[in-house]
Amino acid sequence: MTLLIEQALNGLQYGMMLFVMAAGLTLIFGVMGLINLAHGSLYMVGAFACAAVAAATGSYWLGLVASLIAAAFVGALVERLVIRRLYTRDHLDQVLATFALILIFSEGTRWLFGSFPLYLSLPPALAGAVSLPGGVTYPVFRLVIIAVGALIALGLWLLIGRTRLGIRIRAGEADREMISALGVDIGALYTAVFALGAALAGMAGALVGTLQSVQVGMGEPVLILAFVTVVIGGIGSIKGAFIGALLVGITDTLGKALLPVLLQPVLGAGAGPVGAALASVLIYLLMAVVLIWRPQGLYGARA
Amino acid sequence: MRREAILDIAIFALLVLFALVAFATGQNFAVTIATKIAILALAGVGLNLALGYGGLVSFGHAAFFGIGGYVTAILASHAANYEPLAFGLPGTTQMLVIWPVAMIVAGIAGLVIGALSLGTSGVYFIMVTLAFAQMLYYLAVSWPAYGGEDGLSFYVRNSFPGVNTLAPVPFFAICASLLALALLVSACLTRSRFGLALQATRQNPMRTTATGIRPFPVRLVAFVISAMICGLAGSLYADLNRFVSPASMSWHMSGEIMVFVILGGVGRLAGPIAGAAVFIALEQLLGPVSDYWLGLVGVLLLLIVLFAPGGITGLILREKRHG
């Protein structure tokens, strides 16, 4: 039972980070119609910025701030230099160009930092564990990640629903020409949205990098899971990204923890490997089911 | 003959010439490079059918490439250990048996993935194909019976009646012949009724439907054929290396196959040969110079996408991309 609660919390934490990634992807797609494979690279940029600054200054907090700033800055730069030439192109060109960006970012980072993973150590305030009701002890940092994810979800909801920027974003989604006719600098708006998505990815990278390790290629598995999340939730929908991310995070974590155990009575000794293999495909099966049931995703408007 | 047809034949002839010159000057390694180009080009020809002619931007074709490889390695390793497969069927080292099995299994995977994915379009399709390929990748990683993360080796290249497949030139000949056959099949397909319908669904699905042709089955058939050709390429690739690993179905591989097609020129028959040749040439030339050669490939790819959308054959023919 404590295992179950712990794994459920792990799933929630994982889902929150997926949401932070997927929110950026879905926002960028919803507003600019762009599929950005390099989103995982921005995640990596954030993680490395955090690791480098934390190592140089000795402050994890400065590292976190650096991850936001670095990812937002790199995101804005890439948007100005490359991405904005792709808005009018077809998806194939977008895929290729952003795939090229991944190669450039990965090799560039390898050149700067080498191939060995970096590890971050937590400040005392975040290290350690707390006892939760029910007799579960759980790492503080993972709880912080859950809280950060929830705060970002709330923040995005307020931003999209309640602010001028949000109105512009929604208008941009509806009609590009109308919004430029309103006198809004659409170029600046796009850069801002892209930088926002990048900053979110960068922070997710720093947080997850702290939990695991910081290394080249770390953004790619999470990017693909973010895609699965977006497909499940529906492209362009923040709410869909949130629900989708939690579904994917919890399904994946619980599947990996429980399937080998659950299959034990049926398969005996073979349950471990079979369970692990099955767990690794569980979220994709979830995606397949959603596709059959609702091809446009849970909250997607268009097909 | 049309200029494009002449170019197709010239590109293929260049590849064969390169292999022959390499053999004549005793550079067996270069023959192997030519073989690798032929195999990867074959995968590109497969993808080109879906992507170039059908407009189906699949980011998951490595799945079929990897399936072809795994089928080959599994059959070969069972044969080597005299261990029967499921239902008491024996493994085999005969390419003539392995190829059809690899193509059929890849085709079935293509049928399932295609049927699930083709209900979506645009960005969804890209993400969904990518995700399904990744599913197979993780399955290969986490399935310990066939090597898991470490991959699966077999020690002797599979055999073909009357040919010494272990020597570089005969194996190149096999791969180049299959490539030629695939090009021929592609050329026939794209000019046939089916090819006409496929290209019409890419350019204007609404018009195509209004003329009484449903896009879905046409696309699905193209997707399956394309998966089968990639499966064949994967089988040859496994034989080339006598090894298969989950990396052969990773999304990097999907991206690379796509890059061959794009570098060469989308929807051009021999485009994938030119694309694969350039990619491998870059690997061979830049690899020794810099450990970070893939980054340079990225820069080149970015420049091509931004400034030369017709790819290499497009530059030669001075045309923009098809469609």
Added chain:
Amino acid sequence: MAEPILELTDLRKSFGALKATDGVSLTLLPGEIHALIGPNGAGKSTLIKQIVGEIRPDSGTVRFMGQGIDALDVAARARLGLARSFQVSQVIPDFTVLQNVMLAVMGAQGRVFRFLRPALRDPGLTEPAAQHLEAAGLAGREGVKAAALSHGERRKLEIAMALALQPRAFLLDEPMAGMGLEGAQQLTTLLSDLRAKAPILLVEHDMDAVFALADRISVLVYGRLIATGTVAEIRANPEVQRSYLGEEA
């Protein structure tokens, strides 16, 4: 009275609060040109889309050649001989004129999955396609890419593609739109020839063409048919004058 080729019974379609089609019943009789007119936003295109199967009505039925076709999709309706031209010309831009019509011939035959023989060497496709091109006044333009055609020629190509479906009814959505005076006159002649092959449901803004061609006219306003009748009846109808023709006078 002859059995209608196409019969709409009480079609209804709403988008949210907007009733785009509000109880429309209409027939297309053999040999006639039935014009459907109405101000912009009256729901003409929505109605056409329901007939061809692109959108499903909320209620009501469509019968074609005496059989209910509500369950059929767009492609199946097209193969039954419901030929459509689009408001904005829809052709396959990279195909030649001949290939475009071959595609339609292929669709009508329902034989798509032939993989080896080059389509251009298949007389079962090329010969009918060439005939339809001639009938549509495009003889001699076979090898031109559709993207390179003039606006008027593209209209003719659409008509050739419609002919290739062996149509039992034509649905033409504003064929005169964007045509010059001369082009419109040519097209008017072409349409009156088409009538010999199958009846036409003609959505059109060009009143000269409508009055010259139509046997009957239906007037659609805010999703409702306010009148159906001969040209003379419609011209004399006070409600039509007020709500539609009046605008132009």
